[in-house]
Amino acid sequence: MFEYAPAPESVRPQIKEHYGLFIGGEFVDAEHVFKSINPSTEEVLFTVAEASEADVARAVAAARKAQETVWGPMSGTERGKYLFRIARLLQEKAREFAVAESMDNGKPIKETRDFDVPTAAQHFFYHAGWADKLAYAGLGADPKPLGVVGQVIPWNFPLLMLAWKIAPALACGNTVVLKPAETTPLTALMFAELCQEADLPPGVVNILTGAGTTGSALVDSAVDKVAFTGSTAVGRAIAKAVAGSKKKVTLELGGKAANIVFDDAPIDQAVEGIVNGIFFNQGHVCCAGSRLLVQESVAEEVLARLKERVSLLRVGDPLDKNTDVGAINSAEQLERITALTEAGRGEGAEVWQPACDLPENGFWFRPTVFTGVQQSMRIAQEEIFGPVLSVLTFRTPDEAIAKANNTPYGLSAGVWTEKGSKILWAAERLRAGVVWANTFNQFDAASPFGGLKESGYGREGGRQGLEAYLDV
Numbered sequence: 430m431f432e433y434a435p436a437p438e439s440v441r442p443q444i445k446e447h448y449g450l451f452i453g454g455e456f457v458d459a460e461h462v463f464k465s466i467n468p469s470t471e472e473v474l475f476t477v478a479e480a481s482e483a484d485v486a487r488a489v490a491a492a493r494k495a496q497e498t499v500w501g502p503m504s505g506t507e508r509g510k511y512l513f514r515i516a517r518l519l520q521e522k523a524r525e526f527a528v529a530e531s532m533d534n535g536k537p538i539k540e541t542r543d544f545d546v547p548t549a550a551q552h553f554f555y556h557a558g559w560a561d562k563l564a565y566a567g568l569g570a571d572p573k574p575l576g577v578v579g580q581v582i583p584w585n586f587p588l589l590m591l592a593w594k595i596a597p598a599l600a601c602g603n604t605v606v607l608k609p610a611e612t613t614p615l616t617a618l619m620f621a622e623l624c625q626e627a628d629l630p631p632g633v634v635n636i637l638t639g640a641g642t643t644g645s646a647l648v649d650s651a652v653d654k655v656a657f658t659g660s661t662a663v664g665r666a667i668a669k670a671v672a673g674s675k676k677k678v679t680l681e682l683g684g685k686a687a688n689i690v691f692d693d694a695p696i697d698q699a700v701e702g703i704v705n706g707i708f709f710n711q712g713h714v715c716c717a718g719s720r721l722l723v724q725e726s727v728a729e730e731v732l733a734r735l736k737e738r739v740s741l742l743r744v745g746d747p748l749d750k751n752t753d754v755g756a757i758n759s760a761e762q763l764e765r766i767t768a769l770t771e772a773g774r775g776e777g778a779e780v781w782q783p784a785c786d787l788p789e790n791g792f793w794f795r796p797t798v799f800t801g802v803q804q805s806m807r808i809a810q811e812e813i814f815g816p817v818l819s820v821l822t823f824r825t826p827d828e829a830i831a832k833a834n835n836t837p838y839g840l841s842a843g844v845w846t847e848k849g850s851k852i853l854w855a856a857e858r859l860r861a862g863v864v865w866a867n868t869f870n871q872f873d874a875a876s877p878f879g880g881l882k883e884s885g886y887g888r889e890g891g892r893q894g895l896e897a898y899l900d901v
């Protein structure tokens with residue numbers, strides 16, 4: 430077997446030693462600060478301000494003023510120009526953003542370079558195009574913005590989740606106060622600098638760093654809408670907090686997707702899809718194909734090829750261009766993955782991991798495949814949010830659908846078969862917001878994304894996603 434020589438990324442982004450809060454177009458300091466570390470080395474990258482309740486109120490006031498005096502009254506054509514400018518600046522700075530994201534999050538550079546940053550730019554381009562066409566979105570002749578939107582995002586796709594939130598909100602004439610996750614604030618702060626460079630009117634975008642208490646203060650503040658992406662537990666708390674108020678809410682929550690492989694599937698392609706489904710982004714993906722449902726007659730063959738393929742994944746330095754699986758985002762997440770994996774062992778599932786060296790420092794977890802998994806096991810029901818695949822088998826298509834739908838979640842699913850009729854049959858019956866056929870983890874700004882059941886409500890992206898940011 431040939432070994433790959435290291436291919437380290439040479440660009441180093443300009444990371445400041447300290448970042449303040451971005452309020453009203455300026456960086457301002459706060460009373461408390463916290464550290465952001467590189468999860469692949471545990472080195473401190475920078476310090477960052479922690480927004481208090483008073484800071485939240487100031488940011489919402491700045492956003493309100495900007496919405497009422499500048500952004501709301503501005504024509505859609507003019508707003509679109511700003512969004513196009515942001516999109517182009519993101520493209521110009523793509524390399525720097527990609528490296529920064531890999532350093533702050535731990536994900537491989539090939540993913541930030543080829544997926545996160547280009548898709549974030551695509552979201553701004555796409556929504557820039559909508560800004561002057563809202564009257565043709567099928568949502569009324571003259572749809573109005575909601576006002577000020579409070580947005581809270583997770584750490585798994587920091588820049589991309591920011592783009593999913595900010596691009597449609599601004600296109601529709603709203604202003605925003607966004608809180609990135611506490612472990613990955615870097616690209617949101619770089620985005621704030623980019624807004625300054627784009628001459629975006631002060632107060633249109635405000636970025637507040639902090640943890641859950643800052644997020645909760647933002648939810649309770651005088652915003653008109655809350656848009657949240659994160660865990661189902663926090664989503665539930667947010668739904669309770671806004672109940673009875675006039676605030677609109679969209680919730681993009683967890684998932685436990687089934688990736689169903691029928692016996693007539695092209696096996697090599699399916700194996701690639703299974704690997705992409707669960708090991709992309711270390712499995713820190715809400716729609717990850719974390720449950721493989723494989724038809725019994727091909728299970729042995731699929732598993733043998735899967736293990737062969739997983740043995741070839743390169744785990745290590747996120748800034749090496751050859752790396753497939755990077756670092757786990759935090760010590761806390763590593764603990765959660767380890768605990769659920771132990772629970773799987775304890776419940777009698779059989780665990781398999783490839784032999785691979787892990788770096789000494791940082792947070793790492795080997796790609797893991799569980800076989801002999803039963804429906805009732807925690808690893809078949811709970812979201813692990815890590816590189817851990819639970820394999821179950823089925824005999825008939827009906828059994829596959831019954832097993833696939835047997836979780837509290839309903840975000841995504843995958844179907845692998847050569848028969849178009851079987852794809853349509855399965856898609857009709859799967860209780861999931863997105864169903865991929867003979868592929869997995871495909872995203873497009875023009876395509877709506879969102880969940881059923883405990884995976885949340887509301888859609889992001891596409892024409893449907895505009896509705897969440899308009900008073901219709």
Ligand code: NAD
Binds near residue numbers: 660716
């Ligand atoms: P999390 O819910 O712990 O945190 C998400 C964000 O909410 C963070 O910014 C956090 O600081 C903030 N927060 C925490 N407590 C809060 C509170 N009480 N009020 C307001 N904000 C609060 O989730 P996480 O661990 O960062 O992210 C992982 C989860 O996100 C997974 O469950 C994953 O499935 C989900 N996710 C869903 C989607 C989707 O589109 N459906 C996309 C990405 C991630």
